Amino acid sequence: MALRNSGKYIAFTTASGLLMLSFALHAAFSGSITVSTTNRSLVKELHLTDLCLFTEARYTRHPSLADRHAPFQEHPTAFEHFPSGSLLLPQQKTTGSLNAKY
Amino acid sequence: MQSINRHYNILDFAIASLLRRKGKNLALLTIYTLIVALIASLIFFVQALKREAAALLQDAPDIVVQRLMAGRQDLIGLENIDRIAAIRGVSEVTPRRWGYYYDPVFGANYTVMADAKLAPQAGMATVGLGVAKNQRIGPGDIFTLTAADNSLILLNLEKALPFESELLAADMILLNPADFGKLFAFPANAATDLAVTVANPREMVTIANKIVETVPGSRPIMKSEIIRTYDAIFDWRGGMMLLVLAAALLSFVIFAWDKATGLSAEERRETGILKSIGWETGDILLLKFWEGTAISLTAFLTGVIxxxxxxxxxxxxxxxxxxxxxxxxxPAFHLKPFIDPYQLSTLFFLTVLPYTAATILPSWLAASADADSAMRS
Known part of the structure; x- marks a missing residue:
């Protein structure tokens, strides 16, 4: 007996749902992130502060150390000219008065 | 059982109805799936990257002290080490000497750092895998950097950092402090910034405030701020998230508008015929519900996968x-898989429900009309 349209749809949806569930299990059983000894010692020894995600400009390579208005330091009215600069949010300062002036 | 059979039959009819307009619905399903895939990719990527950053930077310095000169970061004098070390609660102060080097041949920016452990002798260097790949060099090879006085510094590549460290150090060149000083004509009595270790993390804010008092013109950056920076970078208000979300939102508005502005003449006639052969308004709404669900659920599941x-x-x-x-x-890196059920359910409610609702609403208006007028319109 040929499978009805509804049967085909339900079979496809169930298969997709099961695949998604298997991905969820895959993610769950991947466990928590374990930082390798190499990385841990690199961060500790070199006192690293940032990820090497955007290497095109100083303030995107080390966003945590950059000034709030770093893109505009080239010139007071300079436009942002690095693509990753438009992907980054201005740094969020949370220590209140401590860094307010920067 | 009868109720389930009714759903089966209506679902059969709904899929047959979708297949009658195969071209249009296939195009719709493809775009819909791609939009869901794009948003879900962004959610997965951002969440995984945030977790990775938090894990990798847990051993970052407690406080990094910079010196500001005319509002810009300047070198900090080594005499400040003793002043900061004298603050109660500070257990260690380490000067960090680092800078940026632009390689005009390959057009790449490198982060250059002085480290006597990974480059124990002058003329030795350890580099990140990104630099090694870019310069096409391997352990034992010699490469050059142009010093501040335009002379060339010959460096012997001791080793390349392993692949797992790419997310941290793909662009790094670690030099012996002597070579570093020569490369940038770096003053011997200064550092780029100071890494401060604090004995009790709860005293961090107090110590940071004391550093500002002790070293005028300094700017302390605490570990919590460093880690929070990576939370904020990929915040939903950030450029990347906003761009993708805005594009996706606009697409949904177009979908919804297309659906809500009414049915095509063919669909309207179909509704009229169904009513005239005895279908009730409820049956037609159920049909439209299944049509909407078939498209949106398929797009959601396929997009997420x-x-x-x-x-x-x-x-x-x-x-x-x-x-x-x-x-x-x-950097080349593999992210540890992570699914946030909350964000995935938000995506489900933002993509599947509005589309299904937008499919039912105009049908309800058409189905409530008289069969004769629906067929004639």
Missing amino acids: MAYIHVFFFSAPLFAAALKGWAVLY
């Missing part, structure tokens, strides 16, 4: 281009 494969099996090549910008170096 595609996103998971894109991000966690192929390391998100689509985003790599966006993150890379004009940079030559980009």
Whole structure:
């Protein structure tokens, strides 16, 4: 007996749902992130502060150390000219008065 | 059982109805799936990257002290080490000497750092895998950097850092302090910044405030701020998230508008015929519900599966281009799979429900009309 349209749809949806569930299990059983000894010692020894995600400009390579208005330091009215600069949010300062002036 | 059979029959009819307009619905399903895949990829990528950053930077310095000169970061004098070390609660102060080097041949920016452990002798260097690949060099090879006085510094590559460290150090060149000083004509009595270790993390804010008092013109950056920076970078208000979300939102508005502005003449006639052969308004609404669900649920499931494969099996090549910008170096890294059920359910409610609702609403208006007028319109 040929499978009805509804049967085909339900079979496809169930298969997709099961695949998604298997991905969820895959993610769950991947466990928590374990930082390798190499990385841990690199961060500790070199006192690293940032990820090497955007290497095109100083303030995107080390966003945590950059000034709030770093893109505009080239010139007071300079436009942002690095693509990753438009992907980054201005740094969020949370220590209140401590860094307010920067 | 009868109720289930009714659903089966209506679902059969709904799929047959969708297949009658195969071209239009296939195009719709493809675009819908791609939009879901794009948003889900972004959610997976951002969450996984945030977790990775938090884990990798847990051993970052407690406080980094910079010196500001005319509002810009300047070198900090080594005499400040003793002043900061004298603050109660500070257990260690380490000067960090580092800077940026632009390689005009390969057009890449490198982060150069002085480290006597990984480059114990002058003339030795350890580099990140990104630099090694970019310069096409391996352990034992010699490469050169141009010093501040335009002379060439010959360096012997001691080793390249392993692949797992790419996310931290792909662009790094670690030099012996003597070579570092020569490369940048770096003053011997200064450092780029100071890394401060604090005995009790709860005293961090107090110590940071004392550093500002003790070293005028200094700017302390605490570990919590460093880690929070990576939370904020990929915040939903950030450029990347906002761009993708805005594009997706606009697409949904177009979908919804297309659906809500009414049915095509053919669909309206179909509704009229169904009513005239005895279908009730409830049956027609159920039919439209199944039509909407068939499209949106398929798009959601397929989109999420595609996103998971894109991000966690192929390391998100689509985003790599966006993150890379004009940079030559980009780290190769594998993200640890992570699914946030809350964000996935939000995506479900934002994509599946509005579409299904937008499908039912105009049908309800058409189905409530008289069969004769629906067929004639």
